Amino acid sequence: MTSAPLDVVGIGNPIVDVIAHADERFLADENLAKGAMTLIDAARAQALYAKMGPAVESSGGSAANTMAGLASLGGKGGYIGKVRDDILGDVFRHDIAASGIRFETLPAASGPGTARCLILVTPDGQRTMATYLGACVELGPEDIDSGLIEAAQITYLEGYLFDPPRAQEAFRTAARIAHGAGRRVALSLSDPFCVARHRAAFRELVMGEVDILFANEAEICSLYETGDFAQAAAAVRFHVDIAALTRSAHGSVVLGQGVDGQNEAHDVPAVPVDRVADTTGAGDLYAAGFLFGLTRGLKLPTCGALGSLCAAEIISHVGARPEASLYELVMASGYI
Amino acid sequence: MTSAPLDVVGIGNPIVDVIAHADERFLADENLAKGAMTLIDAARAQALYAKMGPAVESSGGSAANTMAGLASLGGKGGYIGKVRDDILGDVFRHDIAASGIRFETLPAASGPGTARCLILVTPDGQRTMATYLGACVELGPEDIDSGLIEAAQITYLEGYLFDPPRAQEAFRTAARIAHGAGRRVALSLSDPFCVARHRAAFRELVMGEVDILFANEAEICSLYETGDFAQAAAAVRFHVDIAALTRSAHGSVVLGQGVDGQNEAHDVPAVPVDRVADTTGAGDLYAAGFLFGLTRGLKLPTCGALGSLCAAEIISHVGARPEASLYELVMASGYI
Numbered sequence: 001m002t003s004a005p006l007d008v009v010g011i012g013n014p015i016v017d018v019i020a021h022a023d024e025r026f027l028a029d030e031n032l033a034k035g036a037m038t039l040i041d042a043a044r045a046q047a048l049y050a051k052m053g054p055a056v057e058s059s060g061g062s063a064a065n066t067m068a069g070l071a072s073l074g075g076k077g078g079y080i081g082k083v084r085d086d087i088l089g090d091v092f093r094h095d096i097a098a099s100g101i102r103f104e105t106l107p108a109a110s111g112p113g114t115a116r117c118l119i120l121v122t123p124d125g126q127r128t129m130a131t132y133l134g135a136c137v138e139l140g141p142e143d144i145d146s147g148l149i150e151a152a153q154i155t156y157l158e159g160y161l162f163d164p165p166r167a168q169e170a171f172r173t174a175a176r177i178a179h180g181a182g183r184r185v186a187l188s189l190s191d192p193f194c195v196a197r198h199r200a201a202f203r204e205l206v207m208g209e210v211d212i213l214f215a216n217e218a219e220i221c222s223l224y225e226t227g228d229f230a231q232a233a234a235a236v237r238f239h240v241d242i243a244a245l246t247r248s249a250h251g252s253v254v255l256g257q258g259v260d261g262q263n264e265a266h267d268v269p270a271v272p273v274d275r276v277a278d279t280t281g282a283g284d285l286y287a288a289g290f291l292f293g294l295t296r297g298l299k300l301p302t303c304g305a306l307g308s309l310c311a312a313e314i315i316s317h318v319g320a321r322p323e324a325s326l327y328e329l330v331m332a333s334g335y336i
Numbered sequence: 337m338t339s340a341p342l343d344v345v346g347i348g349n350p351i352v353d354v355i356a357h358a359d360e361r362f363l364a365d366e367n368l369a370k371g372a373m374t375l376i377d378a379a380r381a382q383a384l385y386a387k388m389g390p391a392v393e394s395s396g397g398s399a400a401n402t403m404a405g406l407a408s409l410g411g412k413g414g415y416i417g418k419v420r421d422d423i424l425g426d427v428f429r430h431d432i433a434a435s436g437i438r439f440e441t442l443p444a445a446s447g448p449g450t451a452r453c454l455i456l457v458t459p460d461g462q463r464t465m466a467t468y469l470g471a472c473v474e475l476g477p478e479d480i481d482s483g484l485i486e487a488a489q490i491t492y493l494e495g496y497l498f499d500p501p502r503a504q505e506a507f508r509t510a511a512r513i514a515h516g517a518g519r520r521v522a523l524s525l526s527d528p529f530c531v532a533r534h535r536a537a538f539r540e541l542v543m544g545e546v547d548i549l550f551a552n553e554a555e556i557c558s559l560y561e562t563g564d565f566a567q568a569a570a571a572v573r574f575h576v577d578i579a580a581l582t583r584s585a586h587g588s589v590v591l592g593q594g595v596d597g598q599n600e601a602h603d604v605p606a607v608p609v610d611r612v613a614d615t616t617g618a619g620d621l622y623a624a625g626f627l628f629g630l631t632r633g634l635k636l637p638t639c640g641a642l643g644s645l646c647a648a649e650i651i652s653h654v655g656a657r658p659e660a661s662l663y664e665l666v667m668a669s670g671y672i
Contacts, residue, residue, distance in 0.1 A: 020434075049430060050430070052430075052434060053434045053435075054395070054404065054430075054431040054432075054434045054435045054657055055427075055430070055431060055434070056392055056393065056394045056655060057392065057393035057394070057427065058392045058393070059390070068390065086423065087422065087423045087424060087449075088423060091391075091393065094385060094386070094388075094390075094391070095390040095391060096390075098356075098388060098389045098390045098391070099389075099390045113423075318659075319392060321390055323654075
């Protein structure tokens, strides 16, 4: 079945975030690696939730956040991921549909409930995550809607999706369909521990299927098993057409080839914010701005600048979905 | 059974808020009275939710917000209200317990799900609410824990609780127990339309059982069926010991009797905020500050000032539960 043209289709773990404030001591007591994502089972999720402070709930999921950002920018997007037919699944479905993203993956009718991510925000604004994957483990290649993939300029894959057992197969199916239709494939590495868990599979995918790679310093260093960012950045040039490497407050390094075939490398500054309230979604929204720029045919430094702008909006408040219209922010910025 | 001493026990509708931004046009199209609370059934809730933009979920409920505020101030509180044993009920229970409030009312094991309030925040920061009462209709006098009521200096009743059928009876039971134990009874009128729906019952309660009354201008005028605030304020002096009448940006008028038995009237200014993000919970948190002051034996103008301070915190962000430590805010204010 053919679909209306899309800019990007995202594939990921659809998750409802449960966000609370916590201090460093709490992270240590709970043995959670600060800034990282730890996988937890249902029993641990229940025990940890009981110890957390008052929380707010908000739709999350890395690629889903990126798609919500793309929609807020005025881009057209689709999403593939597995929820359960429960209250949290309804919440996730409502929010992504209400943001303007096509989401038609069938929910699981039995098995574990919709995934939730317990997010602890420390006083410095950093987020630490504990994820119960729930229904996400049900995603398989049968959920990949080829019409949706073929309709999108870019298929965007979230690295976290390497954790559920059958999702890697879904990934590869989607990448094959995208390339078969002359489309591009983008991947975000998501988390350094996630990269470490699946390094061989990630490397194979990056070398063989990925055209556009998003990673932060820790993730790209984990992929190439080096402590030297410059070395990792040099290595990734051989494997992908475009790499956007984010460095928190230091902005990003964007690597690619210009129209003349020459290698390009751009240092893109971060957009400063008054106060970092919650870093959840910073990488996701950087990707949203960057992909929006790419699908509009903008130059790489401009794509990076749009990424910085969107990341700044998301870290200025609690939660990983934009509160302001990103379209209006971009229009006011003068980049377009 | 005796309980450890408490400052305040609140009785109300336990609700999970679903908060989205909307424009004035949306309110008009959906026939929702701006700034008010409209009761809706399950079908309407589903239809309205489907039309709303991306939302965030947060525990709410008027008296529950007040209790969460009291706890954030360092007060000791309890709460009585009816949730269902479902996901949203777990969320509500988690949040109020995590804020430090005792909440032991048995959840309903069957019947409608936990209540939800669809909250539409317009660009001016005003909130308009559509509430599906769900499991709240199951609350009855059998849920009133006499040990909890007797343990609290003040029993605080939320006017919204007049809508579910058997809750008025629960109200009166609680008021009788409180007065029997030499305690005080406080009531918030909650909403002008709610007052209009139950005016006779409210008047009877205010004249017979209420020691401390909270109301905004529209609510107190609705109670006395007058358009003249001064007239309503004059009337309420005959019926309650203390009345705290809130006037949005114009602060509040606090009426009561001083230690010499003379009538007192105090104009208390509002605390200005940079930007009103969302007025949800403004009255609830005013009551939290005021009740905290009363239970500490502070003078009426100071109680009002604490109310203004807590209201200012809550309207400066989205959601009706405090994000900052109200205790620290109060300590920094110099009022105590």
